[in-house]
Amino acid sequence: MRNKLLMMLICCMAANVLIACSSASGNVSDSTIDEPTENEEQNQQDLPFGFCALSSRTDATQTYHITGGGYYSYPVPESATGVVVLTSDGRDMKAAIESAIKNSKNKVIIFDGSNGDFIVSSTIKVTVSGKTLLGINNARLCTQWALTDEMKKALNDAGVLSMSTSDGGGVLVNGTEVKEQAEYNTRKILIEMTGDKSENYRQAGIFTLNNCQNIIVRNLKFVGPGAVDVGGTDLLSCTGTKNCWVDHCEFTDGLDDNFDITKSSDFHTVSWCTFSYTNRSYMHQNSNLIGSNDNEATGFLNTTFAFNWWGVGCQGRMPMARVGKIHMLNNYFSSTTAYNGINPRKNSEFLIEGNYFDKGVAKYYSQNDAVAVTWAADNYIAEATSIPSSVGATVSVPYQYSAVPASQVPTLVKQGAGATLFR
Numbered sequence: 001m002r003n004k005l006l007m008m009l010i011c012c013m014a015a016n017v018l019i020a021c022s023s024a025s026g027n028v029s030d031s032t033i034d035e036p037t038e039n040e041e042q043n044q045q046d047l048p049f050g051f052c053a054l055s056s057r058t059d060a061t062q063t064y065h066i067t068g069g070g071y072y073s074y075p076v077p078e079s080a081t082g083v084v085v086l087t088s089d090g091r092d093m094k095a096a097i098e099s100a101i102k103n104s105k106n107k108v109i110i111f112d113g114s115n116g117d118f119i120v121s122s123t124i125k126v127t128v129s130g131k132t133l134l135g136i137n138n139a140r141l142c143t144q145w146a147l148t149d150e151m152k153k154a155l156n157d158a159g160v161l162s163m164s165t166s167d168g169g170g171v172l173v174n175g176t177e178v179k180e181q182a183e184y185n186t187r188k189i190l191i192e193m194t195g196d197k198s199e200n201y202r203q204a205g206i207f208t209l210n211n212c213q214n215i216i217v218r219n220l221k222f223v224g225p226g227a228v229d230v231g232g233t234d235l236l237s238c239t240g241t242k243n244c245w246v247d248h249c250e251f252t253d254g255l256d257d258n259f260d261i262t263k264s265s266d267f268h269t270v271s272w273c274t275f276s277y278t279n280r281s282y283m284h285q286n287s288n289l290i291g292s293n294d295n296e297a298t299g300f301l302n303t304t305f306a307f308n309w310w311g312v313g314c315q316g317r318m319p320m321a322r323v324g325k326i327h328m329l330n331n332y333f334s335s336t337t338a339y340n341g342i343n344p345r346k347n348s349e350f351l352i353e354g355n356y357f358d359k360g361v362a363k364y365y366s367q368n369d370a371v372a373v374t375w376a377a378d379n380y381i382a383e384a385t386s387i388p389s390s391v392g393a394t395v396s397v398p399y400q401y402s403a404v405p406a407s408q409v410p411t412l413v414k415q416g417a418g419a420t421l422f423r
Contacts, residue, residue, distance in 0.1 A: 046073075046421075048216070050304030050327065050399060052245040052269035057302045057325050060398040064267065066243050068132030068216030069107030074422040082107030087115040092144060098124045101131060108132045111220060113139035120144060122203035123233045129213045135220035135249075136422050143204040143235075143255070147226035152282050154189050155228075161283060165229065173197060182283070183229045190230065201225070204255050205233035211240040217249060219421040224253040226280035232256045239263040248272045250418045251287070253280050257317060261303060262292040269304040274418040277313025285315040285337075291322030294346050298323055304397075305331055307409075309417045316340040321348040327397050328352040330404055332413040336360035344370035351395040356409040357381045367391060380406035 048066045056062035069082060076083050084106045086096065097118065100109050107130060111118060114137040121144045155161075160182050168181030170188075174197045178184040191197055204225040209215060222235040232255040238244055240263050251258035251273065258275050261268055270288075277285040287310060290301050301324030310318040314335040319326070320343035328350060333341055341357070341364040344350045353376035357364045364381060365388050367373055372392030381387070404412065 046247065046272075048072075048245040048247075048269060049401060050269035050271070050306060051267045051302045051325075051397070052243055052304070054267055054302075054399060055243075056398065057299070058398055060400075064243050066214055066216065066245055067130070068214060068245070069109075069130055070132070071108050072132050072134060072216045072218055072245075074110070074134060074136050074219075076108060076110075080108070083110065084108070085110045085112050086118070087112045088118050090116060091119065092121045093118045094121050094124055098126065101126050101128060101133070106131075108134060111135045111139035111141065113137040117142045117223075120206055122200060123205035123208050123237075125208040125210055127211050128209075128215070131212075131214075132216045132218070133207075133220065134216075134218050135419055138221070138419070139219070140221040140223055141206045142223040143206065143225045145201045145204040145225050147228055147280055147282060151190065151193055154193060155186060155282060158185055158189060160185055160189075160229075174199070178231075180229070183231055186228060187230050190228075199230070202230050202232040202255070205237065206235050208233070208237045208239060209241045209244065212238070212244070213242045215241065215244045217244070217246045219248045219419045221250040221419050222252065222254075222258070224251075224258070225255050226253045226282060227255060227277055227285045228282045229284040230255070234258065234260045236260075237262070238265045238268065241265045241268075243267045244269075246270045246273060248417070248419055248421050250274045250276075252276050253278055254287070256284065256286075257289050258287045260289040260292070261301060262289065262296070264297050264300040266300045266302055268302075269306070270308060271304070271306045272308065272413075272417045272420075274309045274311060275314055275318070276311040277315075281313060285313050286317040286320070287314050288317050288319035289321075290319050290324055290326060291345075291348070294322055296323040296347070298347050300324060301326075303327070304329065306401075307331065307413055307417060309333075309413050310335055310338075310341070312337075314338060316343070318342060320345060321350070323347045325349045325395065325397065326351070328355055329401065330354040330356075330406070330409050330413075332356050332358070332409050332417075333361050333364060334358045336362075338363045341365050343368070344373050347371055349392075349395045350374065351397060352376060353378060354403045354406045354409065355379045356406045357383075358410065359383060378403075378406050380409075
């Protein structure tokens, strides 16, 4: 069970009790946390906060009551309706999961991991509203296909890691033109090894939430096939989705990225999640993309990242954003293999405060043509050679929130992030 300090923090932050105000210089004032009453301690639960609970990027009065399927904690009340519990049968669960989510009578889909992992043969694509996806008993959603040591050896023997990722491609045996040399040769080798000219392995992800609204995803573990440069899918992808809260989830070894938010999606909060890669991954260990290209429509993709952990194996996109107002609050970075960390790009605005970059994290930030970046004074960089400068006008967010000193972030996030609920 998380300690009392962590529970106090979540309760106060989620209830929007405190405000951390940015000054003109971008510095963030210290906040304090009130001791909860006995009644509050008995009834504490995490609540959605940040951009997922708004319908405006500037006006705090335009709130959105994000409920998912009506419940997002466990156990649900005995009187609850529209609740379905799924357990694994050890085989491909894609059809059963997709049917449960698309069934209009089901509002809360509980993934019970007591019978083992949920195996998914290819990405489950849904367009729904008012749904909660909730994990209990160590629920893991795992891709059926996975990159093997034999495949990675073949890629190494071909010298893929040293190939261009910007030009020099070719045409595959299935007629597909690939522009990048590394991706072309990777896909060519995998087609030869798998015999799959249709390249179904490129769909080795878990969920694509397409044009959804009022979605809550909590306490789930997403396990991918290993990162490799094939232009594949993500473990979780939100495209055109509005008001989504992804909380206390774990993302490991996504094929393309771990979790992307693109194509005019808006009003997302990603909180208390972990992102990592293992030795299963080969290349392209890029975790989180906000906005798929420089032509993304402006005014969308407003996202809160709070109390997340970018850990072992992450190399880039933590996150990388084109377009959107991005709030980076009290996140923890420990990946020593990173070539880039937080990466504001074209048409994006970033408020970066109270984050902790641990020892060994040498590449933690770069900025490319962002509209504005406010780098607050309370970020901690263990190996800073220089402190990033703010760019443009001061960035602020319209919602209330509670920030903790960066010095507390490693302990809080290590203890609380990931699928740590309902134990």
